[in-house]
Amino acid sequence: MFSRRWRFGWDRYSEVDLFTDRHETNTESLSQAIRAAVSEEPDADGSVLFGQMQGTVVGLRYYTGVVNQGEMVALVRQPQNPYDRNAVMVANVYGSQVGHIKRELAAAMAHVMDNNLAKVEGVVHSRTKNQFTMPVMLSFWGKEENKDAVIQGLARHGYKLNTDGNKGAGASMKSGPWSGTAPLPRKGLTIPLTAQELKNAFDNLFEGLMESKEGEKEAAEAVSTPLLPHQKQALSWMCACENKSELPPFWEKRGELYYNRLTCFSAKEVPERVRGGILADDMGLGKTLTTIALILTNFHKGKPLPVEKCSSPTKASANLRKAPKLEGSSSERDRTGVDDTAADSRCSDINQIEVICVDSPEAVEVESQKTSASQGKQKATKRKSKTEPPALLEDDGFAAALSGSTSGMSSKIKKTAKKATPAPGVETSSLSAEDLSARATLIICPLSVLSNWLDQFEQHVRPNVKLNLYLYYGSERNRSKKFLSSQDVVLTTYNVLSADFGNKSPLHGINWLRVVLDEGHVVRNPNTQMSKAVLDLKAQRRWILSGTPIQNSVKDLWVLLAFLRLKPFDVKDWWNRVIQRPVTQGDRVGIQNLQTLVKCITLRRTKTSEVNGRPLVSLPEKVVCVEQVKLTQEEREQYELARTEGRNTIRRYMAEGTVLRNYADVLAILMRLRQLCCHPDLLAKISSDLAAAATPAELRERLIEKLRLVLASGSDEECSVCLDSVRLPVITHCAHVYCRPCIAQVISTEKEMARCPLCRSEIKTNELVEFPPEEMEEEDSANSQNWRSSSKVDALMGNLRRLQFEDRSIKSLVVSQFTRFLTILETPLREHGFSFVRLDGTMSQKKRAQVIQEFQSSAPDSPVIMLLSLKAGGVGLNLTAASHVFLMDPAWNPAAEEQCIDRCHRLGQTKKVVVTKFIVKDSVEENMVQIQRQKQDLFEKAFGSKNADKKTSRIDDIKALMEL
DNA sequence: ACCGCCGGGTGCC
DNA sequence: ACCGCCGGGTGCC
Numbered sequence A: 001m002f003s004r005r006w007r008f009g010w011d012r013y014s015e016v017d018l019f020t021d022r023h024e025t026n027t028e029s030l031s032q033a034i035r036a037a038v039s040e041e042p043d044a045d046g047s048v049l050f051g052q053m054q055g056t057v058v059g060l061r062y063y064t065g066v067v068n069q070g071e072m073v074a075l076v077r078q079p080q081n082p083y084d085r086n087a088v089m090v091a092n093v094y095g096s097q098v099g100h101i102k103r104e105l106a107a108a109m110a111h112v113m114d115n116n117l118a119k120v121e122g123v124v125h126s127r128t129k130n131q132f133t134m135p136v137m138l139s140f141w142g143k144e145e146n147k148d149a150v151i152q153g154l155a156r157h158g159y160k161l162n163t164d165g166n167k168g169a170g171a172s173m174k175s176g177p178w179s180g181t182a183p184l185p186r187k188g189l190t191i192p193l194t195a196q197e198l199k200n201a202f203d204n205l206f207e208g209l210m211e212s213k214e215g216e217k218e219a220a221e222a223v224s225t226p227l228l229p230h231q232k233q234a235l236s237w238m239c240a241c242e243n244k245s246e247l248p249p250f251w252e253k254r255g256e257l258y259y260n261r262l263t264c265f266s267a268k269e270v271p272e273r274v275r276g277g278i279l280a281d282d283m284g285l286g287k288t289l290t291t292i293a294l295i296l297t298n299f300h301k302g303k304p305l306p307v308e309k310c311s312s313p314t315k316a317s318a319n320l321r322k323a324p325k326l327e328g329s330s331s332e333r334d335r336t337g338v339d340d341t342a343a344d345s346r347c348s349d350i351n352q353i354e355v356i357c358v359d360s361p362e363a364v365e366v367e368s369q370k371t372s373a374s375q376g377k378q379k380a381t382k383r384k385s386k387t388e389p390p391a392l393l394e395d396d397g398f399a400a401a402l403s404g405s406t407s408g409m410s411s412k413i414k415k416t417a418k419k420a421t422p423a424p425g426v427e428t429s430s431l432s433a434e435d436l437s438a439r440a441t442l443i444i445c446p447l448s449v450l451s452n453w454l455d456q457f458e459q460h461v462r463p464n465v466k467l468n469l470y471l472y473y474g475s476e477r478n479r480s481k482k483f484l485s486s487q488d489v490v491l492t493t494y495n496v497l498s499a500d501f502g503n504k505s506p507l508h509g510i511n512w513l514r515v516v517l518d519e520g521h522v523v524r525n526p527n528t529q530m531s532k533a534v535l536d537l538k539a540q541r542r543w544i545l546s547g548t549p550i551q552n553s554v555k556d557l558w559v560l561l562a563f564l565r566l567k568p569f570d571v572k573d574w575w576n577r578v579i580q581r582p583v584t585q586g587d588r589v590g591i592q593n594l595q596t597l598v599k600c601i602t603l604r605r606t607k608t609s610e611v612n613g614r615p616l617v618s619l620p621e622k623v624v625c626v627e628q629v630k631l632t633q634e635e636r637e638q639y640e641l642a643r644t645e646g647r648n649t650i651r652r653y654m655a656e657g658t659v660l661r662n663y664a665d666v667l668a669i670l671m672r673l674r675q676l677c678c679h680p681d682l683l684a685k686i687s688s689d690l691a692a693a694a695t696p697a698e699l700r701e702r703l704i705e706k707l708r709l710v711l712a713s714g715s716d717e718e719c720s721v722c723l724d725s726v727r728l729p730v731i732t733h734c735a736h737v738y739c740r741p742c743i744a745q746v747i748s749t750e751k752e753m754a755r756c757p758l759c760r761s762e763i764k765t766n767e768l769v770e771f772p773p774e775e776m777e778e779e780d781s782a783n784s785q786n787w788r789s790s791s792k793v794d795a796l797m798g799n800l801r802r803l804q805f806e807d808r809s810i811k812s813l814v815v816s817q818f819t820r821f822l823t824i825l826e827t828p829l830r831e832h833g834f835s836f837v838r839l840d841g842t843m844s845q846k847k848r849a850q851v852i853q854e855f856q857s858s859a860p861d862s863p864v865i866m867l868l869s870l871k872a873g874g875v876g877l878n879l880t881a882a883s884h885v886f887l888m889d890p891a892w893n894p895a896a897e898e899q900c901i902d903r904c905h906r907l908g909q910t911k912k913v914v915v916t917k918f919i920v921k922d923s924v925e926e927n928m929v930q931i932q933r934q935k936q937d938l939f940e941k942a943f944g945s946k947n948a949d950k951k952t953s954r955i956d957d958i959k960a961l962m963e964l
Numbered sequence B, C: 001a002c003c004g005c006c007g008g009g010t011g012c013c
Helices: A004-019 A022-038 A103-114 A144-156 A168-173 A195-206 A229-243 A287-297 A315-320 A330-343 A364-369 A372-385 A390-403 A406-417 A447-460 A481-485 A494-500 A529-535 A554-564 A572-584 A588-601 A633-656 A663-678 A696-712 A740-753 A791-806 A819-831 A845-856 A894-902 A924-941 A947-961
Strands: A048-058 A071-077 A088-091 A097-101 A119-124 A134-142 A251-254 A257-260 A276-279 A353-355 A441-445 A465-471 A489-493 A511-517 A538-545 A622-629 A729-731 A737-739 A812-816 A836-839 A865-869 A884-887 A913-920
Touching (some): A048 A103, A048 A144, A071 A103, A088 A103, A088 A119, A097 A103, A103 A119, A229 A287, A276 A287, A276 A588, A287 A538, A441 A447, A441 A494, A447 A465, A447 A489, A447 A845, A489 A494, A494 A529, A529 A554, A554 A572, A554 A588, A572 A588, A622 A791, A663 A696, A663 A924, A791 A812, A791 A819, A819 A836, A819 A865, A884 A894, A924 A947
Parallel strands (some): A353 A465, A465 A489, A511 A538, A812 A865, A812 A884, A836 A865
Antiparallel strands (some): A071 A119, A119 A134, A251 A257, A729 A737
16 A cells, blocks of 8 residues: 555645656656655645734844835744844845844744744835834745644744635735735635646747847857858847846836845845856757857957967868867877877967867877877967966966865966956856956766767867867866866866866866856756756856756756846745746746746747748658568567467456566567567577476576566666666566666655555565676677578668668668667678668767767768667767668657657758668557557647556557557 | 832844 | 833832
8 A cells, every 4th residue: 555645745746747748757746755755844846825924023123125015035044043042034035134033923933943844934014114123924834734733833822823815814915915925726816727727838838939039140250150040049149148238037127226026025236137048949950059159259248259260271270170089080090199290380280179188088098199299299289379378387287286186276376367366255246247357168068968069169160260178077187277267168067067066176166257058957956966066156157058948847947047046046945935836836927927037038949940930940851661571481480479478478467457467577578579570589588487486596587587678678668666767777576677766765665564666566675686787788699600680680681782772872870679689780781791880878978979970970981870779879969970760670659769760850961861660560560550659649638647547558558569 | 119100221133 | 112121210299
């Protein structure tokens, strides 16, 4: 049985799932429920309003600010207050002290607040008649189960909470001074949105954001690639965002004061402007190019970035440009070495994009290969481009090397060298007064797109322009703040940033001109080190690039807004109170506010958007054709045998009602059939006896085998707790696969009662089985000696050879879910002299980048085929060199196939894209295609089906597949 | 006069 | 604070 807490989690899920992407949401809410059950902190969006009461704010005379009618205030406990350990401070939106709650009431509130029984929020009157005290309406929010404790706790001190939200209080609330605390829902006053309306509102949050964002801007001369109209538009918008003097959303000038419409707070100072925003264009629309254009086009005062230019780009420079970068063949490297010494100080031998950090994932070797002489040369070249005296740079590095403490030393140097740079610790207010000395743009991205940035800089910046770009990555990275802040661009990864954070991070000691978060949605959990590291960066301008700014729910937006320093939402409590909670509860005004907010800071176009009635981008045509494959007689016989056997087994489980209990077995049967459709050698050698295991060792052995089957399937098998792909997989004795941390949490939450979330069998931590470490891949069963073909292999080879005959330059992606199938395919490819590369999930990032680079190259000897595992990489992978895609086997999830096709059918593709899907006639594959189709319909209609439903529909799938 | 009352000083927690 | 509280001055009406 689920404990009560669990139920609570599910119930709550059914309320909020509308905000979330169907795929990950239910998970989210489940793990959220677990977290909520475990943690002490009451979760803001699960809170209910206990009631309200009026209190008194005293000590007002010490506040010099203005108090407005209906202004929202925060209540902050001050246990360290020397006059009263029960003190409760009343703070304004900026956190400044307005006053205190009077002593007796503070005593009552302290008890409630210190025991986390409720969160208290306040709304105040203006201070008209009395300059010493004022009334405050207090609202108490918390978890339902604490309601009584709060009411009684207050009653003990002689205070009565008005729990009647609908009548007495409600009437005055309509127009009264307390409207800011309006409890929800209020019958008869405001009708909350229906679930459907809410969902629509949320779906449309990022739509239609183009209004009043017209206007195009040409990129600076240094950008060599002509921008498409929509990119010029984006550039225009981004420049405007950076240069604008407008107030942030919801702020307006009222006389001498700046007033916030939502919180009714006003201040004398101009609220910090948000110089930046979210560029949320669909992938493929050129966010990277636009950002590069922004960097080069909009330096201080709207002028282009001052860059050195070389008068005559020689043909040598074109070659050289490629030199010290992330990837590149060794021959290229050698050439570079030669030219480096020969070409000496001519401008043309300075690389257009000078990637100074040689310690990139790949380039470690480069560094070690170089002679110390050439290293010296490289440094000399670098120095020339700087304005600082070279000795300083040297000393700095030297000092760092000696002391191991970069920051101490470099900050000393900085103070003497550059007075204009504010000392660390001076907060951002000094930044808003244009610090014209800030130069560098910091770009943070996931490791997987690091090489893409380097490529794009190289590709889009004119060869004669010298842009100082430093790759802050690798153990030898230069941690000198002086050095880093003098770059034009510093590129690093989220991991490096968070590893540095709190560890004398030089990145956090620099006042950046601009910080860009690429794939910004990766920081959405505010509790992670990564988010904290990102939020702690100091910058004048801040950008977020993301195709999917909301991954799961409204909550995801908070980190992004906090990063943009959008007052007052950069403080979590204010975000929760003013936006998140109202929205979660279906409050129309709340949703409106959220929409306004998003609109003000976001530019989003989709592939289907139009500019002036024309589609944004015109991609070349795409044709998808299905090629039926007929099995040979031998293959057919083997297939039918397996099918009959499997069908009988599944029939038995259905009759017994034990399908879920034997889920792994069922999957294994389907897997075997799918594998037989591809190639007989894909079949894992299944431990022969399927009879009940006699010994624990045997049981363990069999479970490991099943685990292998489930995982090796490459199908979109996910952990049923987090609904993400399984990480650190373990299998239970009932043969269900979960992430170890997920299931461990379930067990620890349910204590001795723990049961499998899928089949309710009892589970124990010590019975979880994981892969023995050495087990991972027993390779080379499919080596070339015993190699044999299959119908599908033949079909593919026929196509490839025909293509090759037609045009030797055509490149193809060959995609399978089974990495072992890819291995099998290597043999005939080699035999027929195809040059190919392979990309699968097991490869390191470094290797991946190298492979992609090779494949994308247009060199005559570059590979023409990429063997690609369906799930490898992820979004953002750019394989536009290919114009043909062969999908070797149908996937459960049609979206996965689409995504894969999109990797070559995207911006930059010049040829017509031809997709060929191989489907074995009269097989489980045909049925899978059928189910795919239904699924697409289903997905569009049924949103947020619960996990249980999901599994049930899986059973239906299985029935359909096996024609039961 | 070990009280009550008056009026000045004073003031968030 | 056009309050309440404190504590010193004062003392029938």
